[in-house]
Amino acid sequence: MGSEFSAFLQTLESLQKLTIWGCDNLETIPSSDKLTSLRSLEISHCGKLTCLRDGLEASSQSCSLTRLKKLTIGPFCSELDAFPAFQAIPQLESLSIWGWDKLKSLPEQIQHLPSLRHLEIDxxxxxxxxxxxxxxxxSLEDLTVGYCKILMYLPSVEAMRRLTKLKEIRIRGCPLLEDRCREESDEEWPKIRHLRFITIGDKKIEN
Structure with missing residues (x-):
């Protein structure tokens, strides 16, 4: 993705949705400092991307994406041991984040999203x-966790109860966690049984 495309993006000040998907040769994110109207951004399946920059990188002095509400991000270079640091966007309401084999933790920046209502971790x-x-x-209202093959534990009962707006959880493609979240289990089920809507694999429970 060359300098011409980056320059072109700078002219799209009214753009509200941008998807960058499957760009195998993309190594850096084009500048987003002019995309002040952007409300939805997806940067996914870019196999050479190793870092973020401009309005998304964690070291940015300020965030130009002041209207961004929805962000879909990852997976990136499979050789990375950690997810590229990204800036906490205070007004963000929906985050879908995709990882890969080597990652052993979630990006800590997620916890600094006070307006987040929808979170998907895959x-x-x-x-x-x-x-x-x-x-x-x-502010979290629903949580989706998918295809995390060794995931076993949710946060503690106390932590889950502090999420007073959380109404729904979906767990799919996580065999160990799904087994521990069965109604007859005393392991993870107590952490979620108070929720209004629960989906474990193909089983839906409505309380």
Whole structure:
């Protein structure tokens, strides 16, 4: 993705949705500092991407994406041991994040999204537990966890109860966690049984 495309993006000040998907040769993210109207951004399946820059990178002095509500991000270079650091976007309401084999933890920036209502976590193959800091997402209404093959643990009962707006959880393609979340299980089921809508694999439970 050359400089011509980056320059072209700078002219799209009214653009509200941008998808960058399957760009195998993309190594850096084009500048987004002019995309101040952007409400939805997807950067996915870019196999050479190793870092973020401009309005998304964690070291940015300010975020130009002041209207962004929905972000879909990852997977990136499979050789990375950690997810590229990205800036916490305070007004973000929906985040879908995709990982890969080597990752053993979730990006800690997620906990600094006070307006987040919808969170989807997929393909973090090396993650065994959803961290306690999930409780910081006070606005969270629904949580989807998918295809995390060794995931076994949700946050503690206390942490899950602090998510007072959480009404729905979906768990799919996570065999170990699904088994521990069975109604007859005393392992993870107590952490979610208070929720209004629960989907474990193909089984849907409505309380």
């Amino acid at each position: 393909f973090f193959y090396g993650v065994e537990a959803i961290p306690e800091w999930l409780e910081n997402l006070a």
